[in-house]
Amino acid sequence: MFTVTSDADAPTFDEYAGVIWPSLYRSAYLLTANHADAEDVAQQTLMKVYRSWSRVIRSDSPDAYVRRMLTNTFLSARRPKKRRLELLTDTPPEYDAAPPPQGPEDRMMLWPHVKSLPPRQRAVIVLRYYEDLTEQEIADVLGCSRGNVKSTAHHALKALRAALGRERAGGRES
Structure with a gap:
């Protein structure tokens, strides 16, 4: 800018x-x-x-x-979790067992799972896939090695795949 x-x-x-x-x-x-x-x-x-x-x-x-x-x-x-506020809504979210959509709406389908990642994993996913930074740029932002970024991204993607597998199997784990 x-x-x-x-x-x-x-x-x-x-x-x-x-x-x-x-x-x-x-x-x-x-x-x-x-x-x-x-x-x-x-x-x-x-x-x-x-x-x-x-x-x-x-x-x-x-x-x-x-x-x-x-x-x-x-x-x-x-x-700390004991002080974290809850997000209140009028109705609970509804999840269906429909096959995942293919296209730009994929990011919206993933968003609840991205939100559930630990902070550092979420930061790597957001910086890589939403902000479109390279591994080296992410490492610079987080002040860590490129290998650490790759490892953190691997664990985050593994967790996202597991969550999507559970969702496709017909259930969501809280």
Whole structure:
């Protein structure tokens, strides 16, 4: 989004925050799977960006720097389960045993299973398949090795396949 070539053309924090907010919120929602939590994580990230604005704007890629901050905020700020809020709905979700759809709606069918993954596995899946980052870019965002990303993705995909197998067999495990 932003390319800074000199201090004179550097955007202010307010300008940057206004432009980055939609993609920051989208990524946060994909990580948290909840609108309120996504807003919290995105806002916490922007507060951190504000506090270290001079470092962010001097980096080679401010957007990558902020994406890493967002992912780290999500991974490190998980609430203990005893304090986690429940998502209340009017009616429980209904699941049918119909064969899975083929096409763009596949991502929506997978979404409940992606939401159930542990935070780090979910982060790898979101960054790879929803944000379309390479393994190396994911490793840079998470601050780990490329091999760790591959291993985490393998475990996440294995869990997703198992969940889909259970669903196709006619039952869902809670």
